[in-house]
Structure formats: C-alpha cells, structure tokens
Amino acid sequence: KAGVTQTPRYLIKTRGQQVTLSCSPISGHRSVSWYQQTPGQGLQFLFEYFSETQRNKGNFPGRFSGRQFSNSRSEMNVSTLELGDSALYLCASSLDRYGYTFGSGTRLTVV
Amino acid sequence: GQNIDQPTEMTATEGAIVQINCTYQTSGFNGLFWYQQHAGEAPTFLSYNVLDGLEEKGRFSSFLSRSKGYSYLLLKELQMKDSASYLCAVRDGIQSDNNAGNMLTFGGGTRLMVKP
Numbered sequence: 677k678a679g680v681t682q683t684p685r686y687l688i689k690t691r692g693q694q695v696t697l698s699c700s701p702i703s704g705h706r707s708v709s710w711y712q713q714t715p716g717q718g719l720q721f722l723f724e725y726f727s728e729t730q731r732n733k734g735n736f737p738g739r740f741s742g743r744q745f746s747n748s749r750s751e752m753n754v755s756t757l758e759l760g761d762s763a764l765y766l767c768a769s770s771l772d773r774y775g776y777t778f779g780s781g782t783r784l785t786v787v
Numbered sequence: 788g789q790n791i792d793q794p795t796e797m798t799a800t801e802g803a804i805v806q807i808n809c810t811y812q813t814s815g816f817n818g819l820f821w822y823q824q825h826a827g828e829a830p831t832f833l834s835y836n837v838l839d840g841l842e843e844k845g846r847f848s849s850f851l852s853r854s855k856g857y858s859y860l861l862l863k864e865l866q867m868k869d870s871a872s873y874l875c876a877v878r879d880g881i882q883s884d885n886n887a888g889n890m891l892t893f894g895g896g897t898r899l900m901v902k903p
Contacts, residue, residue, distance in 0.1 A: 680829075709890070719830075719874065719893040732890040766829065776820070776891070778829040 678702065680769050680779035688785045694755040697782045701748050701769030707731075708750040709776070710742060713764040722765075725750050754784075762786045789813045791894035793875050798900045799865055807860045807897045809875030820891065821849050821860045822874040830874055833860065865901050872896040 681700040689695050701708050709732075710722040721734040725744035742752040748769075754761055762785050768776040790812045799805040811819070818837040822830035834842055836851035836858060848861040862869055876891040 711891075711893075718895045719876075719891075721890050721892065724890060734890070775832060775835075777832070778822075780829045 680767055680777050682765075682767050682779035682782050684782060685780065686783050686785075688787060689757050691757055691759060691786055693757050694753060695757060695784060696751055696753045697765055697767075697784075699750045699752075699767030699769075699779060701750070701767075702771070702777055705769035705771050705777075706748055707770040708744055708748065709768045709770070710750070710752050711766045711768065712736075713766055713781070714762075719766070722752065757786045759786050789877055789879060789892035791875055791877055791892060793873075793894040793897045795895065796898045796900070798902060801865055801867060801901055801903050803865050804861065804863050805865060805899065807862075807873050807875075807899065809858045809860070809894055811856045811858070811875075811877050811894075813856070813877055813879065813892075815879045816853060817878040819849075819851055819858050820876045820878070821847075821858075822876065824872045824874060824896070826871075833873075862899075867901050867903070870899060870901045872898045 683698045707726045709724040711719050713719045722736055723730055723742050724732040728744045739755045744750045764781045764783050766781045767779045770776045793809045820835050821833040823833050824830040833847055834849035836842055836849050839853055841850045846863045851858045874896045875894040879890050
C-alpha cells in the first residue's frame with residue numbers, strides 16, 4: 677500500500693513569504709500529525725488533526741497553522757516566513773494510538 | 788511537559804551489541820517509541836512499549852521501566868547499515884484515554900556509527 681506522501685520535497689522561499697505544505701496519509705488513516713525537525717531542536721510537534729479537527733497543538737507561534745480535509749489529506753501553512761523556519765517538515769499518519777508512519781518530509785529553506 | 792534525554796553519539800563495532808539509553812520525565816505517559824532515521828530520510832518505526840519489560844523483535848529489543856522513567860534500545864549483531872540516528876519518543880496523555888490523540892515528544896536522538 678502507498679505510504680505517507682508529502683509534497684513538495686524541497687522548497688526555497690524568501691523571508692516574509694508564506695508557504696503551504698501538503699500531506700496525504702496512508703489510506704484509512706484519519707490522524708495526521710506534523711513535526712518540525714532542525715539540527716538544533718530535533719523533532720518538535722506542531723499539531724495533530726483527526727477527522728478534520730485539530731486535536732493537539734504544540735508550542736509554535738500562530739504563524740504556523742494547518743487543516744485537514746474530509747479525505748484526511750492535510751496541509752500546513754507558515755506565514756511571514758523567518759530564517760529560523762528553515763527545517764525539515766515531517767508528516768505522520770496513524771490508524772490508531774500505536775503506530776505512526778512518517779512521510780519523507782518537505783525540506784524548506786528560507787533565504 | 789516532557790523532558791527526554793539520550794546520548795548524542797555512540798560508536799560501536801560491526802557484529803557487536805550496543806545499548807542506547809533514554810530517560811524521561813513526564814507529566815503524563817502513554818507509551819514510548821523508538822524510531823530509526825537515516826540521514827535525509829524519514830524516521831521509521833522500530834518499537835513501542837507501554838508496559839514494563841522487554842519487547843524483542845529480531846535483532847532489536849526495547850526495554851521500559853515506567854517507575855524509573857527509563858528505556859533502552861538494544862541492537863544485536865550490528866551491521867554497517869545500522870549506522871543512523873535513533874530517536875526515543877514519549878506520547879503524552881492518559882493511558883486509558885482513547886481520545887488522547889497522538890502527540891509525541893522526541894529526545895534529541897542518538898547518532899550511532901558502526902565501524903568495521
């Protein structure tokens with residue numbers, strides 16, 4: 677079966693711009709979580725969506741937002757990009773509480 | 788909140804056994820996960836512990852002691868391809884709450900280098 681698909685794989689944006697990243701979970705998975713990975717901070721939880729509702733939220737500023745569609749696909753948006761937003765953004769989907777499958781990520785570079 | 792500690796780097800020899808420790812201090816506990824991540828790739832699931840004890844899966848085993856806030860990942864018969872980062876992650880929330888959701892707090896990861 678297909679895994680978690682994230683698009684695009686790579687992205688270069690300028691400070692002040694906004695960006696939208698996409699995640700298609702494994703078929704049947706209703707939970708989608710987003711994480712930011714940087715060399716200095718490691719993997720940090722952004723938010724989780726389940727059945728189109730945000731169920732959990734991490735400690736990130738309001739510039740980071742997300743949503744989930746009825747087909748469980750999810751998008752995250754970052755507005756007013758800062759240099760520090762350069763990171764690998766990972767999406768993970770889950771069928772239940774015990775298994776998480778990560779996508780390959782979107783590497784965002786802010787210049 | 789959660790605080791998770793694991794060594795930054797470890798080196799081991801091909802064919803040997805290595806143990807990667809993880810300690811955590813949490814306000815809630817709803818399971819501990821170990822992931823493997825090769826450079827430039829997605830983390831892949833290795834193991835899940837929610838009860839005390841040892842879970843064995845081939846060359847990999849994971850142990851949990853909830854009273855001590857401690858876990859380890861044991862890798863046997865090391866192979867060169869095991870060179871990767873190993874991530875310990877704790878899920879927050881109440882164990883009995885099926886609606887607690889999925890929020891993992893990760894340690895900084897342990898970069899394991901396997902040498903010939």
